[in-house]
Amino acid sequence: MNITPKTDRARQPGTRDASKFTEATRVPLWDPEVDDILVCRQVRQETHDVKTFVFSAREPRAFRFYPGQFMTFELPVEGMVSRCYTISGSAARPYRIEITVKRVPGGPASNWLHDYMIPGKEVTVSGPAGEFTTDATADKKLLFISAGSGITPLMSMTRTACDLSEPTDLHFIHAARTPADLIFHDELSLLISQNPTLKVALTCQASSPSHAWSGFTGRLSLPMLHLMSPDFMDRQIFCCGPGPFMDSVRAMLAEANFDMSNYYEESFDFGAETAGSFDEPADAAPEISDQTFRVSFPKTGHVVECSPGMTILSAARAAGLLPISSCQRGICGTCKSRLISGEVDMQHGGGIRQREIDQGKILICCSTPTSDIEVEI
Template sequence: MTDTANRHLDDLTPWNDRLHGLEVVGVVDEAPQVKTFTFRAAGDCWFRYKPGQFVTLELPVGDGEPLFRTYTLASSPSRPYSVAVTVKAQEGSIGTRWMFDHLRPGMTIRAYGPNGHFTHIGHEAGRYLFLSAGSGITPMMSMLRWMADLAPQTDVAFVTCARSPRDIVFRHELELLDRQMPNLSLSFMVKGNSLGESWFGHRGQISHPMLTMIVPDLMEREIFCCGPESFMTLVQDFLRAAGFDMAHYHQESFGEVPGDAPAEQVAVVTDAGEVGGASVPVVFANWGVTATCQPGQTVLEAARAAGVRIPAACESGICGTCKTRKIAGEVVMSHNGGILDEEVDEGYILACCSRPLGPLELEA
């Protein structure tokens, strides 16, 4: 294995969106049930990504098929030799729990990425609001770390909500950055107490009056929001009601897709037409397999039925892990932000949310 730790950047090649090996170099406890895993490249590469982007990890859980889980790179690309994910093990967790129990320094896992467009790059603004709840803080941390390294004068209102003071992830680093970044305004909001700790900060649930009190000029800020769906829906609702221009609102979903498509989530049809009622052949060129896609089936479902393994994590068009290029044929694709318009123009589709309109040939 190549040791990137002692190599000059000029000797390494940039990361791209292919499969890579990541070697664990550190595991740190951040908060109850929250750990940060830091990785260096197992190959000859440095990490090229945008602050706020994510990767999908292939977790060899048990003896069967691996699990795929998507995590934001909480690290900053301004430090390109390593990447870090900060993960919370929810109750009943399988994938994240496996990481907690098994992933140790020296071990290597496989990763797909980087992916995603929840980033301030391309949305340059005079003032930002980074609003998060729980593990939704990770993309905000990546963007803030980037700004701290490259533009520490940036005006950022950073508001993060947690169950209790001890559940605030990155609290000490944030307090340090607050002293280093003159225009950073840092606010924590908690619901409950932590045993043995007095709390003099904000308390309760986020609301428009509360947020306006903390960030009086919030209507003039570029807003980035990430947290549970209920949290983001609440924020969107009160911003809309207050007349906020939603073109300046961006959010990242970690889980289920809400009924209302939020900002940056669009349905795309690669070509006009209806999904037919007959089964159609789908060629997976790299595998040398021709599968049959039954009416209503997605390309991913057809692949699995034929024994073709396409890595997929969220399976709802968010994470982009199952992206593959179309060689021939058309599909109806209804995604939730996991693919860019330019990628669609180049012929890429997401297998999890694409249904063939007729015979199809794919690179996968």
């Protein structure tokens, strides 16, 4: 009997060549050096003043990011402003970017997003970037603590862990003003039912007439923390929320004699330095001469002397200017400005593309003059 090997058989009508199918449907990676346009695909109302915006690239792209990282959005407000928003979606779902934004009274960027960002609208972005991340699927005990919209990076970490595998041992504490302000409440309940090693505890400062509440009530305190996560002293803690909230968490942990080498936090309060995540060795300091340089800001007419090692952002503040900035480490790109003339030493952390540098743009938070300069901020 003559048997034809399977590899020699002709394809039957209606079948496809798997190798060609794979090649034809391969999705390119998002390249932060080249790609910079996202298209809004969906808007979801999370609470009365919080929305989630879902984006993807113009053409199919796969995003590669760590849960907890952020992207910087350039929004057409008052000319143009840059704002950092944490990616709230799962890193295990690489074909879209989600950000979850609370409407801030008087906040130009958040109000513009809530009022004008609709499906089909495009926005210019940079990133992803950021160091506040962890692997919640690793064999270690974790405790996430968040308040308000500070839930977004920790929700990204939790969603990623649940998508990839069951979290090993994860406790998640979230604080809100009222039950009506609990972001992702229904989704967290679903994740708990599907992942037995995920424990979630919620607390609200006050009740809400429109929402029944039988959980913890009041501000997060040390006795409450003991009830929510009895073994918190043995865990790595990741915290994100408003500055005063994180201050109170640090004070609470200090009172408990918690080992703060196991504590990491993140904040994007504009004008404040971003709190660190993992400690990393500092880069070698650049050589600093004893020469001062003139820094001119033509838009305002200010001219200041910049001392050795002083950044342009510090010089601007010394002149009484208040340029928008966030991380102060050259990561977020919020303080991107145009260098009109002169030379600088810029030690950035990825918050600016090479093509933007070629166009004369700099990050003033991490640039020190090496000559007299003019900067448009």
